Amino acid sequence: MGEVLISVGIVGCGEIAFGYGNPNQPDFGPSIGSLDHASAIREVGGFDVVACVDPSSEKLARAKTVFPMAGLYRTLQDFRDAKVEVDMLVISSPTEYHEEALELAISQDIQAVFCEKPITDDPQASTRLVDKATAEGMTISVNFLRLWDDTMAELRSRIMSGEFGELQAGTGVFVKDITHNGPHMIALLSDLLGPVGINEGVTCAFARLNGEGNHGACASLSVAGANVILHKLDHELYNFFEIELHFEKVVLRLEDGCRRIVLRKPVPHPEYTKLLYPEDISVFNGNQRMALANAWREWRAFFEHGTLMRRDINWMLSQEMICHQIKAMMVEKNGDDALTKGIS
Structure with missing residues (x-):
């Protein structure tokens, strides 16, 4: 694709911004893929990173090796005072x-913001800022990475086609x-299966049993007419999440934050005749690397063609x-107090 040069500022130059690329291969091709914003920006092309903001001089130095022409700023106030004009801000x-x-x-x-999750720690602040930004005509997106994973899109199509049958649990x-x-x-659950709701009574019961900080069941969700139970682990060496979905015709397991997908389809049971396993x-x-x-690429289409x-x-x-x-x-x-003090 030709040069468009949409100006970008990056706020926060840590791992998700610069740390997951391959420093030994500066020119990423389409087959390499990207796990950080800097690598993805260079792979897609058409963007000009003109500002990087981070309090760490070490991280700013790393950013400078990737985008030599970018201005470096230790604070948001420094960035504001420099009056740098950007089309888009990455908040990482x-x-x-x-x-x-x-x-x-x-x-x-x-014009646009690409923000890491969550938008803020405070749900009221997040709502206020989203409403304010929308009223001003700003487009915001959150980096829910799996929304752009082609493998997840294929799974969604298979689920929607009825290939797996109805979700059971x-x-x-x-x-x-x-x-x-x-x-x-x-x-991910919402994108694959439709709107997600909270079964409040069961979730409040889990809260009474476990409270904050303990491992165990913590929430009951209503998804596609079935119950999905969430469990919290306190094992610091683990990361991400895993989901197991039991459909009528298949068991689908999304492992290591969807890095690996396992499908188990029924076959005749080896011991019990007339039954399936x-x-x-x-x-x-x-395909998270892509x-x-x-x-x-979607952001580039947004700026070039107004694509949503x-x-x-x-x-x-x-x-x-x-x-x-x-x-x-x-x-x-x-749990009853939690409902009245929580998010309405």
């Missing part, structure tokens, strides 16, 4: 700094805070709100 800083960065983007009339396991990995999991196993990988580049992003910001915000509400129930061991 720690979550506690997202609100300030979004406020800056709105005040500077920046499911389980999900996550580590860290529900608002950390949870939004990825909720967004989900034994026929097929294993394939997700997903982020696909997202940036795959999911709008209100849909993305609603996925995060589910996680905030679950967290409120987990924090408040009295």
Whole structure:
């Protein structure tokens, strides 16, 4: 694709911005893929990173090796004072700094923002900022990476076609805070199966039993007419999330945050005649290395042709709100109080 040079500022130059690329191969081709924004931007082309913001001089130095012409700024105030004009802002800083960065983007009339999840730690602040940005005509998207994974799109088509039958039940396991990995999991369930709701009575019961910080069942979701139970782990060495979905005709397991997908289809049971057992196993990988580049291709189409992003910001915000509400129930061991103090 030819040069378009959409100007970009990156706020937060850590791993998701610069750390997951291959420093020994500076010119990524389409077959390499990208796990960080810098690699994806260079792979897709058409973007000009003109500013990088981070308090770490080491991270700024790394950013400078990737984008030599970019201005380097230690704080958002330095960036603001420099009066750098950008078409788009990437917010990949720690979550506690997202609100300030979004406020800056709105005040500077920046056209678009690509934000890491969650939008902010505070659901009320997230709602306020999304409403304010939308009113100002800004387009925001959240990096729910699997939305742009072609393998997930194929799975969604197979589910929607009825190949797997109706969903019967499911389980999900996550580590860290529900608002950390949870939004990825909720967004994926919603994208694959349709709207996700909270079974409040059961979730409140889990909250009374476990409270915050303990491992175990923590939420019951209503998805496609079935119950999906979420479990929290306190194992710090694990990462991401895993989901197992039992359909009428297949058991689908999404492992390691969808890096690996396992399908178990029924075959005649070896011991019990006339019965079936989900034994026929097929294993394939997700395509997350291409997903982020696909997202940036979508951003390029947005700027060049006015193409809408795959999911709008209100849909993305609603996925995060589910996680905030679950967290409120987990924090408040009295589930009834959690409902009144949580997200309405």
